[in-house]
Structure formats: structure tokens, C-alpha cells
Amino acid sequence: MTVIDDWRAGRNRVIRRAAAVRSRGEGPQLTTVVLDLGGVVVPTLFEVVDEPGFPAGPFGDDPLYAGVEQGRLQERDYWAAVARCRPDLDIGRYMRTRLGVRAEIRTLLARIGGRVRVVALTNDMAHWFGADWATSLAELDRFDLLLEAATSGVLKPDPAVFRWALQLVGEPADRCLFVDDLPSNLRGAQAVGMAVEHFRVDDPAGSVRRVLDRLGIDGSEPHSRVYHPERP
Structure with missing residues (x-):
């Protein structure tokens, strides 16, 4: 099988999965995952x-x-x-x-990287880690986009933060899955039409499984990218 054939086979799998999702009335296919950093990507201090x-x-x-x-x-x-x-x-x-990146999140990044777009949305990492916080964790290189809400002048859970983030992401809200450990932040994302998943800090492995389920990814099949930016 050629590279093109492999890409087409992967694309067809994605199309079939999206059609199945639509037939079940579950809404548009998710193509972008937006992860909170503190509490999701890295543990809370309480842990x-x-x-x-x-x-x-x-x-x-x-x-x-x-x-x-x-x-x-x-x-x-x-x-x-x-x-x-x-x-x-x-x-x-x-x-x-x-603080370091959760092992469960490293697994998640390995499974979804290259298949969907991965974005980080934090409130104010610079407050704790300095202006160069984006270089503080090697795993952040695996994200397609790093966003710090404080630079917008508004913080989560204000819905304005999520509208700002969506403009930078460039995807419709209903194609983005926002993952956060705080219920209030999830409500802010829902207010602008984003899909949401609650990350339970007392069950990180289960939370990662739920994210993979929402994306229709089980990690066993070859990588097939869901997000394809529009080409001119």
C-alpha cells in the first residue's frame, strides 16, 4: 500500500466514524482538543x-x-x-x-497527536513559571498551539476567553472538545458552544479514556489525521 493509499484508507475510516456519530445524533465530528494545563496536563498541588x-x-x-x-x-x-x-x-x-506532566496525559498525547489538533488553554501560567513557561515542560512541544488567557485580559471561566481562543484556533466551537478539571470552566466553554469533558483529578486514567471515547480513538489503529487545515 502506498502512502497515498494509506492516507485515503485512514481518511475513509474517519469519514465512516463521523457518519456514524452523526447518525446517532451526537453532533459534528471533533477535530480539536483543548486541554487545561493546571489540573489536567499537570497534577494539582493537592495530589x-x-x-x-x-x-x-x-x-x-x-x-x-x-x-x-x-x-x-x-x-x-x-x-x-x-x-x-x-x-x-x-x-x-x-x-x-x-509539577510535571501526568503519565496519563503523555499517553493521551501519544495517541491523539497527528490525528486531531491539540491546544493548551491555561489562565496564567506565567504568574507561577515566568514569561518563558512554554519551555518549562518538554511535552508542551507536542501541542499545536499554546494559549494563555491572561494575555487576552480575561480569565476562565468567562465565556469571552473561549471566544478569544476559538478565534485563534480557527475551528467552529462544536468541533472543539474542551477538557478541564473545574466545572465552572466547563460551563464557560459550553456557553460558546464547545463540547466539554470533565477531567476528574481523582481518576485521571478514566478521564483520559473518556476523552479518547469522545474522539472515537482507541489507540490501536494506524494514525489517521482528523484535522486538515483548509488549503488555498
Whole structure:
């Protein structure tokens, strides 16, 4: 089989899968995955810091963090409040030294890279990692586009962030799957018509499986790219 034949076979598989999705009434085919960074691509501090009295976040009774989940409080403000109450906890150092890309996300990137477009949408990574944050993790090279909401002047979960991101992505909202660990951010994406998937930090492997299911990718078949930018 030639390269062209292989590409055509892959394309036909994609077309058949898209037709099956449409026949089930599940909407347009997803061609772009937009991943939150903190909490999705990299773990939360709640998962990696084991210090006496460290806040529980989503893993326990943490009324302040509930404000983050509900969209009433930014994560930056949450951690600032924690630092004021617990000056012995160096939150910035934890961010810079304890966080790396989840093994489950490395698996996800390996399976979907080259098949769909992969975009990162973070709120304000520069606040913790500096202006060159995009070079802080080698795996970020596997993303097609890195977006930091703070540069738009608005932060998630404001729907304006997602409209801004969609303009830069250049894809219709209903072809983009947004993945985030915070329900409030998912609601912001839904408000502009994006498909969403909740990433559960207490079940990262299950969350990755659900993303693959949404894309119709099982990882066993040869790569077939779903996203093809328009050619002149």
C-alpha cells in the first residue's frame, strides 16, 4: 500500500466514524482538543504535596476551594489566601518543583497527536513559571498551539476567553472538545458552544479514556489525521 493509499484508507475510516456519530445524533465530528494545563496536563498541588495541614482542595472539605470550582474565586487568589494563612508553605516553590506532566496525559498525547489538533488553554501560567513557561515542560512541544488567557485580559471561566481562543484556533466551537478539571470552566466553554469533558483529578486514567471515547480513538489503529487545515 502506498502512502497515498494509506492516507485515503485512514481518511475513509474517519469519514465512516463521523457518519456514524452523526447518525446517532451526537453532533459534528471533533477535530480539536483543548486541554487545561493546571489540573489536567499537570497534577494539582493537592495530589503531589504531602505536608501536614496542606489544604484538601477537591479531595476533602475545603470551602474556599469550592469557590474556585464554582467560578467565584480564581485559583491564583485561592493560593494567595492559603499562603497568607500558612506562610510556612512555599506555594510558588511547590509549583515550580513538584509539577510535571501526568503519565496519563503523555499517553493521551501519544495517541491523539497527528490525528486531531491539540491546544493548551491555561489562565496564567506565567504568574507561577515566568514569561518563558512554554519551555518549562518538554511535552508542551507536542501541542499545536499554546494559549494563555491572561494575555487576552480575561480569565476562565468567562465565556469571552473561549471566544478569544476559538478565534485563534480557527475551528467552529462544536468541533472543539474542551477538557478541564473545574466545572465552572466547563460551563464557560459550553456557553460558546464547545463540547466539554470533565477531567476528574481523582481518576485521571478514566478521564483520559473518556476523552479518547469522545474522539472515537482507541489507540490501536494506524494514525489517521482528523484535522486538515483548509488549503488555498
